[in-house]
Amino acid sequence: MAQVTTLTLKQYKEQKKKIVSLTAYDYSTAQVLDRNGVDVILVGDSLAMVVLGHKTTQPVTVDQMIHHTQAVMRGVQRAMVIADMPFMSYQEDVKEAVKNAGRFIKEAGAHAVKLEGANRLALETIERLVDIGIPVMGHLGFTPQSVHALGGFRVQGKTAEKAMKLMNDAQALERVGVFGMVLEMVPSTVAKLITQNLEVPTIGIGAGSDCDGQILVVDDMLGKFTDFKPTFVRQYANLADITSKAITSYVDDVRTSNYPNDKESFRLSSEEEAAFLSLIGSKAFN
Numbered sequence: 001m002a003q004v005t006t007l008t009l010k011q012y013k014e015q016k017k018k019i020v021s022l023t024a025y026d027y028s029t030a031q032v033l034d035r036n037g038v039d040v041i042l043v044g045d046s047l048a049m050v051v052l053g054h055k056t057t058q059p060v061t062v063d064q065m066i067h068h069t070q071a072v073m074r075g076v077q078r079a080m081v082i083a084d085m086p087f088m089s090y091q092e093d094v095k096e097a098v099k100n101a102g103r104f105i106k107e108a109g110a111h112a113v114k115l116e117g118a119n120r121l122a123l124e125t126i127e128r129l130v131d132i133g134i135p136v137m138g139h140l141g142f143t144p145q146s147v148h149a150l151g152g153f154r155v156q157g158k159t160a161e162k163a164m165k166l167m168n169d170a171q172a173l174e175r176v177g178v179f180g181m182v183l184e185m186v187p188s189t190v191a192k193l194i195t196q197n198l199e200v201p202t203i204g205i206g207a208g209s210d211c212d213g214q215i216l217v218v219d220d221m222l223g224k225f226t227d228f229k230p231t232f233v234r235q236y237a238n239l240a241d242i243t244s245k246a247i248t249s250y251v252d253d254v255r256t257s258n259y260p261n262d263k264e265s266f267r268l269s270s271e272e273e274a275a276f277l278s279l280i281g282s283k284a285f286n
């Protein structure tokens with residue numbers, strides 16, 4: 001089973017084979033994704049929202065992201081694992097960004113990092129990271145770390161001028177050496193034209209079917225996170241319902257002493273039981 005690398009993703013684009021990607025934040029989820037053909041696992045900073053319960057991705061820290069990336073790495077054999085660099089871990093200066101990106105590779109064992117945007121500092125940072133040998137994935141369109149500046153969770157690139165800005169940013173990211181990029185919440189025509197004008201693969205989320213691959217937040221597509229459901233999400237399961245039913249049954253079983261039964265308990269042998277009873281000089285268990 002060959003490990004997925006940046007080269008594999010480039011080949012997939014050339015062969016027009018779609019790249020399958022999902023987020024994961026823990027060991028057992030990473031195992032299921034890896035065993036079932038997911039090519040790229042993103043330890044997204046969406047974990048701030050779906051795992052930690054924050055309203056935006058902004059509060060999550062580098063240490064928290066590293067902790068979850070380490071767990072995901074332990075569950076993966078084939079997939080490429082990309083760690084999201086959280087808000088303010090690369091926005092101050094290149095030196096700080098290099099130090100933080102290095103931690104994801106050294107301490108967590110991630111195969112690559114992702115960062116958002118294409119401003120001057122982001123481009124400079126990506127160039128430096130690529131130069132050092134750290135593969136970088138870009139992220140354009142709706143960039144969640146800038147949610148307040150963007151005026152909320154909104155589709156980006158909706159005018160010709162804004163679409164052209166996205167195209168220019170995508171090409172700038174390619175020039176500084178990203179191996180691929182996420183396009184989030186952009187009109188499908190814009191995503192299609194960007195994809196056609198790049199050599200590196202695009203991974204879409206709310207960006208139509210013409211990107212080179214697709215990514216979803218795993219808690220959204222499994223119906224586990226229920227605070228809100230973006231319109232582009234297809235829900236493949238309803239884990240919130242399944243989990244609720246299981247918990248309700250467990251509560252009933254414990255309250256009615258229906259759990260645990262004999263098979264779910266450990267017993268003394270009859271000889272040891274008799275000896276124990278005689279030692280404590282008590283009556284039989286009932």
Ligand code: KIV
Pocket residue numbers: 023042043044045046047084182184205215216217
């Ligand atoms: O943090 C995340 O989950 C992401 C995906 C939405 C691409 O960046």
